[in-house]
Amino acid sequence: MITTRTIAAGAAVAVTALALSACSSPGASEESGDVELRVLVNVTPNLTEEWWNELVAPFEEANPDIDVVIQNPGAEGVAAAVPRLLAAGDAPDIVQSQAPSVELAPELVDLSEYEWASEGPLADQYSIDGKYYMAGIGVQLQSLMFYNKQAFADAGITEPPTTLDELDDALAKLKAAGWETPIQTGGDWMSSHVLQAVGLPSIIAEYPDWFQEMSDGELTFSETYGPAVERYADWVAKGYIPKDALGVKYPDAEQNFLAGGSAIYPMGSWFAGTEAKTPDAPEIGVFRAPAEDGIDNPAMGANIASPYFIMKASKHQDAAAKLLEYLTTDEDAVVSQLEVDGNFRDGYEYETTALGQELGAIVADTPASDYTPTGGGYGERKLPNGYSDEINAQTQALIGGTPAADVLSSMDAWFAANAN
Template sequence: MIRKRAALAAMGVAAVALAGCSTAAGDDDGGGGEDGKVEVSMLVNVTPNLTEEFWNELVAPFEEANPGIDVIIQNPGAEGVAAALPRLLAAGDAPDVVQSLPPTPELAPELVDLSGYDWATEGPLAEQYTIDGKYYMAGIGVQLQSLMFYNKTAFEEAGITELPTTLEELDEALAALSAAGWTPIQTGGDWMSSHALQALALPSVVGTDPDWYARMSSGEATFSETYGTFIERYADWVAAGYVPTEALGIQYPDAEQAFLAGESAIYPMGSWFAGTEAAAENPAEIGVFRAPAIEGVSEPAMGANIASPYSIPSSSPVVDEAALLVEFLTTDETAVIDQLIVDGNFRDGYAYETTALGDELFQIVAETPAGSYTPTGEGYGERRLPAGYSEELNTQTQALMGGTPAADVIGAMDDWFAANAG
């Protein structure tokens, strides 16, 4: 196979041409290698839902329509896309397309500016992810984050007849579930630890202060004054046994399967879990409610990230072909719907049949004002926290789960912001 070098200087012209392109790429390639095909490598996130088989089947129609292009799926293995890409960039072996890694100010210089492509500028959450007014990625839809999946049998046995709409009501529900003999909260180690904490905190933190990301980044606000009470609340949950002591040793796939099997009551997780539930055999009866805020917050924030962001490293020698692939992945109706279904994501104008749990998620989407969406973790676009925040919050959350006093965790986070913000 050959790798054809695309002229980056011609990107403005190429953007216009490719945006309206309806012919198959590679028909007039003329060869140069044994089969005359162009390889386009794509580094992807591989999960229990997004298997290598899924990715290869997803791009197969594109390859059929573009016989001169062969898409090579790259599995980053245990290190994941976020860790693999910097290593590959440094080694001069970057992929041609990167999936699942939103652009950051640090990464942007390594990426192709997609501002000339309508499919990039008009896609889901496109403007929110811009950096200095430029579009460096295109996604397939919206991925909800601030959700609480729940075991309906557990709620019935605990006598909970109405879903919690405030954190105060959630505290009461957790106590009832524990008294009924259920493990109230299913979480685990790795990144899952801070995911549960953010589901607890962000609806209130950002719902109270929509400019929280900017104020934290500039040093105008402190972690202790904005987030501290939620650290204390999570510590209370740990002390009460709502978060099991063995949680730190539970890996993501095991936590997921335990909840599906009906071994726990509430699973704070993103909307992609609906795809897992839909594919499971005989799962427990599961419902979902949006993560609540404290009493008095009129519009709780909903964590929402771009679903499956795609970007193109500027070092790629096949930018034109890579852009054709990303356009297909983010606009072809079948390709988009397949990706939405597998991870339980959503996009206006792209409807698909789903389970009862999926219908509940669609209802949450319909009831969520567009202005209440908030980033999670370090954020995205112009709403960002200092680099390394997600890792530090996860480290400190795990310390909290391991018995470190809440005051020490809050103090450590204040120290971290003092050293990194401003």
């Protein structure tokens, strides 16, 4: 087997614009002899270089003419490395962890002819102009609420809420039972995560094209997000969301919930990985973020787990497609990637905790059509640039006591200034 190696993105060598044009030809073909595939990946404490090398080792063994070189972007990160490497004429063959965008699509290989791409997880949601530029291994759920089972029992809550009205009742019972922090949130990016969990399941169910219609100015924020913002402000007023939450950092919020200091923790499915490593955590369950009463198909916020795309500049596009098929369909490869980061895909199972099994059941019960982006969106479902920062700032204003009407007015003004 050809030995897998690792190189740093910082080793890119600048070439002339003419050379960049030549290697960017969409008709680039395989060179004779052995093929070297450079794969730019996200390296984290979980996704180490050693882990990546082990992941692709079986593929190399089955394809001895292909040498997979893991490329570590270092502190720069994948998103920043890609445009720099493109400009230098040193683009990798494959990029992992970055979703395709309208701006980047001209630099990517159209994978629509491959069923493993066009029929993979969240493929339709990430398509652009009807083309599939990405293949992923599963989903990261976002519209979730983790809860302390003992807290619910103490408050007399026998079943997780399935509507927002039921959630209101549950919060009132938790507060009455002595829980000072019924809902755990914090400052930074966490603030708007709760608001989106409250709003998007209902909004997207009622307005499936909400992202596009907001971007085009066909809808307003106040007419669609108004009920969620008003409910959030009411939670702040009633103490369900502590007013000092803005001073709480993400790691501290997570640890407070794991230590039994709060009852409900709206967070993405990756939290299950942390819970599994916490031996003294209380018994924790999870329910999907509920919608308004009468909505039977609440949307589920989700991101693609471990997206891959092939750069059009690659001279080895066929070999790259072969590697992507392996990474996104081979059972052992997919399960390894799902397990290491706590992601999920219906039909691919791995040993997990009771909480992980509850999350797996949610994935199995969620039709692909119910998934929605969160934040600024992805694929063709995108909001104007800067939305995530703006909604976060306005949510923090809610926590600080700004009236809901003022926040809605500010968001309407922002969209008026930034919509297409």
